[in-house]
Amino acid sequence: MKDAQLCEYDARKAHALGMGGEAKLAARREKGLLDARERVAHLLDAGTFVESGLFGTSIMAEERGRTPADGKIAGYGKIAGREVAVISNDFTVKGASSSAVNGRKIGHMKRTATARGMPIVFLGESSGARMPDTMGAAGMGTMLGNDPTQYQRMRETPWASAVLGHCFGSSSWYACLSDFNVMRKGAVFAVSSPLLVSKAVNEKIDPEELGGWRLHAETTGLADLVVDTDQQALDAVKTFLSYMPAHHRQAPPRASVPEGSGAEMGGILDLMPEKRTQVYDMRKIVRTIVDKDSFFELKARFGKALLTGLARIDGRTVAIIANNPLHKGGAMDVDACEKGTSLLVMADSFNIPVVILVDTPGFIIGKEAEQRRAPGKIMNFMNALALCTVPKLSVVVRKSYGQAYLNMGGGRNSDEMAVWPTAEISFMEPAFAASVVTGAEAGDPAYDAALAKMQRETSVWDIASIYAAQAVVRPEETRDWLAQMLEAHELRLTNGVGQHLMRAWPTSF
Template identity: 30%
Template sequence: MTNDPEWKETLEDLANRRERAHGMGGAERLAKHHGKGKLDARARIARLLDPDTFQEFGTLVGGDIASDGLVAGAGRIDGTPVMVGAEDFTTLAGSIGPGGNAKRYRLAELALRNKIPLVMLLEGAGFRPSGEHYGRTPTDLIAQAKCSGKVPTVSAILGPSAGHGALVAPVCDFTIMSRQGAIFTAGPPVVKESTGEDISKEDLGGPGVALPSGVIHNYAEDDETVIDDIRRYLSYFPSSAWSYPPTRLADDTAEPRLTPEILDIVSRDNRQIYDMRAVLDEIFDRPDWFEVQPKFGRAIICALAHLGGYPVAVVANQPQVLAGSIDADAADKAAHFITVADSFHLPIVFLADNPGMLPGSHSERTGVLRSGARMFAAQTAATTLKLHVTLRKAFGFGSMVMSLLGFDDQVATFAYPGATMGAMGAAALSAATHAGEDYAEVLKRMELEASFRSAGHLGFDELISPEETRNALLVALQHGIFSRQAVAEPVSRTLIMP
């Protein structure tokens, strides 16, 4: 400490200002916040980051308004640098002022500049009513949008999130919500004033609304679990699109092994349902894989996993839901997931077992063909490594969106013996052509031979036993990884997404 009285006075003033900022909304508001079972903004950041790695900026922004309602800075997660912002609900309900808006822009700017992930922890009331001029207020979202596909972006909804602040979430690659979270264009008081509708924040945008609508990807019970899941999600990703995903050091769970259990999970009878999650348990490193958006578009499973220590993205049909038929929600979910995986060079493993796109008037009214086209465009435009297995069946457009398609630049394509492909299944085809019962039986026998006929003209690379699934995929992935002989760079996208 200096003996210079002027320096001493100046530094004491700095320390006092920092102390006021660190006090956030004050002891009373913090106690009320903690009483609801929530962590405060600074505690959330402390939970997210490795110990003693947080370097704050803009601490004194806002003057008497502590940090202007947004705690912002850089830190590390499992040693990897990240940018993080946390709205402070104890300070003017986490609302956005001019200084906070500038900090939000700076967070995204530094994330892209330093090529590191951006994490936003949200609980705020949107823009703050004020007579001050906010400048070009949407610039923070513009900066965040520029991060898309370049650095991983993640948000958490840990309380009510409204207006401009809420827009951060759908712009992110991945968003997770706690039990006390809610997200909406405008909160209940504004809705009441504007439309006369009297509604609670839970019914307006809580988990029961935001998860089925697809606005939010995942759910966890409390702040701690949400933040732990963010750490887990990011563990599969590189710091940016200028690097490849981190390979985990091999252990016993990453070794080659046979998967005979799949024979007991997947019936040879196409009409028998099973849980595809049990198949994932056998194929991928255990106990490891992380499902993304499990409550939306449930006919497709999207998951992050490791295969032999390599991070991969998994897109799998779920026979337990709609017999594996792909509806609009499932296709939309998969299209987004595929684009995120491709952006950050995660290999994609497709596990197909579906009777096609979901037919019917309701499905058509939801735009199933447009959504299917969106998924098809996403997977055909993907430049990352792609691997495919047909477990039992893949019909029509439902096979094409799952990368069962010639000349699609896959690393490997496999199928189980007896797997059936074609424009449609025997039952549907016989009904559509008014075929007699005898002809229907002929068609069924032809389906059983379909995999061998397809193998005869290299419709896929190899027929494999279910016991060989993990090892076949692992060896193909290891070979495909050798293509990474150039420096990673962001994916250039030129197609118009349907």
């Protein structure tokens, strides 16, 4: 009897581990795609995965033999020695469609990760709701809405998502709810599949146009990073988590400082053109200041006038917000505001100090900006900055004008503000201001006199003299100053933990 029971255990386990069968797995291999279990193996430290729900199947009796693990693989493991929870969608089983049983798996992983203080990773590839389970009133009442916290984010632990195939329904929801979402080229995520949308609108819909990587990287901003392969996506998740604490009541981990960090600071001013209206790539400034090879850029293709990302300075995790004059001269638009707000919310929720590098002529104005609700987006950005309870350090490297001066940390909206001696600060570009004040143009004596006066008054010495800037630093001393200020403003009374005033801020807006 015991031998028979053990044999049954072995057979059931082999069936579950076999997923959707060798033919489907072979087809994936031919396309260069990892299967759901290979993805887990690549993500986690070797030998650390402990599965939860291996023997789960469809709740429908007739489907139990055809639904190993019910299409979603769940469990616990370690990344770089730290415990995480993981959900990996198995597209070879019913398209990893959402069902009553695999929904319980997701719920259990989320509750456990929250209660025990560990990040959770969603590896997305799913076809949406499983029709036999959800059709009809009883199906709806069984499947939907039974957990009022299903789509609630209170940011107790970091969430990371990888979009690794066609993602509809829950996979797209968790991509949007996550703090970090990486997307593989060729993958798609949307509310519903192209087939369903095509039927709804009575025209053929291209999957890439519906929810491809270009759309989400460049237009919606829902993809934080785009990569070429599954392996690169999983590696990006590991990199992201390396900057993060395990939970919101913990400071981020401190890393060793790579050799060569700060070695190029002596030439940092050479990275900026002599002519103040000439463009340059702020990434070069950022990479020179932070620890060597530590800048992990987020949303690089979205809101390009603003750089955002994670980095380290002297081994400490920091969130970087920086104007990039390479795009729109560094003038911020609605997308840039959303991008900056998103990073501020995440940084404050997970106790990450914010470093702001400033070189902006202000916000883009005009009819299109107003139609896209620019005033509201600017104020969202401003409100997030004001609610941020982690240390905020800003450095004006070239210019800071108008309301953007406040959004980028001026006016006591940062804990410490430094300026380079070469910088300038004013309400608007002096040439525009002189024209507004005098009603004249270049060559008119009144205009020329007003312009000369306004140019003199943009000097950093004026703002330093009234202590509206706490320091004037030589460009080559910027890294050292930031490291010293991070040390000075460490949240010692709370062991590096902020107040998390934005923990319930929407993840997608």
